Amino acid sequence: MARSRPRKVILGLLPWSERQAITQALRTETAGGIALLAAAVVALAWANSPWSAAYESVREFHFGIPALGLDLSVGHWTADGLLAVFFLVAGIELKREFVVGELRTPATAALPVVAAVCGMAVPAALYALTATIGGGSLEGWAVPMATDIAFALAVLAVISTHLPSALRAFLLTLAVVDDLGAILVIAVFFTSDLDFRALGGAFAGLVLFYVLQRFRVRGWWWYVPLGLLIWALMYNSGIHATVAGVAMGLILRTTRDRGEERSPAARVSHRVHPFSAGVAVPLFALFAAGVSVSGSALGHVFTDPEPLGVVTGLVVGKVLGIFLGTYLAARFTRAELNPDLAWADVLGLATLAGIGFTVALLIGELAFPDPATGEHIKAAVLVGSLTAAALAALLLRRRNRIYKELWEEEERDEDADGIPDIYRTGSTRHSPHE
Template structure:
């Protein structure tokens, strides 16, 4: 357990730097997209890059969202697997908590958005806009402002956000995918099986693993499923217990190798290409009067907070789940507020759900609502985390003083 804690501490140090880079990149993109040089930002994000053997022609924004972000999800999968096997989530009731919290954080926003926006054009699918938590941004805010609360907070938020994103990806596949390709799904499954078998046989050469990772990613893309799911799957299939005489398990070695690249390069680039949302002053005037905008705002801010915290409280009180080590209910409430950071996945769903509604103003209004709500959740969550951090630090100082006496 000591090794797991030291690994998590190292992870948090890297994530703090990565979180700062992500927030800086997001601020740069937002300012750039609303500056006199906004056209250059649009040209950059819309630049098409094609890889001929794969027959994939994507914009740079798509490559960062579906390509580079898969690396981030791989690292998240590795950490989740470690926590499930040898960390805090090895306790089944503690592992159950983020799963039920994620379900509450998906269902409640959908119900609130459906109720508020009932009858509004586009809401037959627009209810899905506030269901997703942006895992990269939420963890970045936690890394920047929650360094003094117990490390179990990150484990809870990470596992919650991963399950949340998986549910959001399933919704996208069901609501917005025309058809799934069974053959490509089988190809992806074969790659996952090959990865698991290679881990079981203790094969360590990257000559095998790199092609398996690339083919599984491409197969999911061709199957019509968000390809970042490949990163989570491969991370969860990686061995986390070292063999006798083995210095480090494969998951630990891969985290040491890949996590700095993920936190320092992949995620900031993703933020740079995803955060440049034009802010129209006319649109902002409708945010608190238009029912579509209110459905998104209330679905994210209230739905996520109430859904995540409410179902967590109920599950703990009923004995279905166990509270994370060292965390109180006020800590969990602060983390639930961070769950309202929807951002990139919510922006994607807004485009898919409302792209053919009217003259396009509905999409811009929904995007502005997502942006304002995500910024509000970031600021509110940060304030709560800083306050809770001071409380935890005071308790640690008091215990240290007692030991000295």
């Protein structure tokens, strides 16, 4: 009698080396997420204080190199410049996942990719439906698409959850994939008045960047000036400058040569990731999240079709898209949920993915350049993200007690070599369904 093919386990236990790599990345993002939360609170308090005029003055202060077309406001420097660093790290993480991580085989890549795509498509569709019914503009369909991984992990840290590392890794992978989707949306749908000479120069710079990597050229003095030149040319081409960051991240080599302790991508990520999570993203939040939270502004969130579409997309669309995408992948493929997890965990993760702060604010600024409408969209992003965070906290706290007990059991079983017994053959653990 022929044996049946084994079913692929979704969100299963990660290899020990993979778990260590994911844990290191999560620690940085969690710390950066807390800084992001603090910056958002400061921005809101400052923008709604008697010193709000000073906030606007600082945000609109211009500086740069006018001869190179780089005379930008502080707000634009944070959105176009500092976020390029954030997307450089995102590009590195995405390539790592596809080359040596969880997405290196189609079987493991399918689930998070399907979940991410559904988690982008359903919020966009709900926004379009809400805006159409209300007679509003469809320009903001992409605002509720992306998940803010730093904000989401900060929420996990604040509520002290003990979610399994495999589920956290899934959240990280899903967020990286839909960050890439958001960048593609920005490049394709929010680009106008292309300067083909600047675009050609940026492309030539990326080709040179690739050649330097191909021929194993080392030294920051090659890459930093070239990276700045690529960024400047990309900005002047009319395509959002953050595309330069993700492009360079995807080009960096993620495999090690003989004699190398780390790959170039790992070295860059190790040095740049703390700056991205602890400085670049919080500064962007400081100058993007400062919106009026008066009764009138909040009223627009629930009465105007565009802001209401954003809230609906984040709070409802993300949950439906990610949860149903994951369920359908498990239902109609040979994948199944890890028996140590429950669908309630996936529901909590899907709700948490409704936190769409950084990239959602960025797309909101691009989709609605009018300051009045833009302020309402920003308020909607804040309301939607906070609502999703609160709902996720309620759902995940219900799971927290069980996973805390499992974590304490692992700690008791840990051997002197630092590897929990769960990673050894024949080890057992209780089910979270108990």
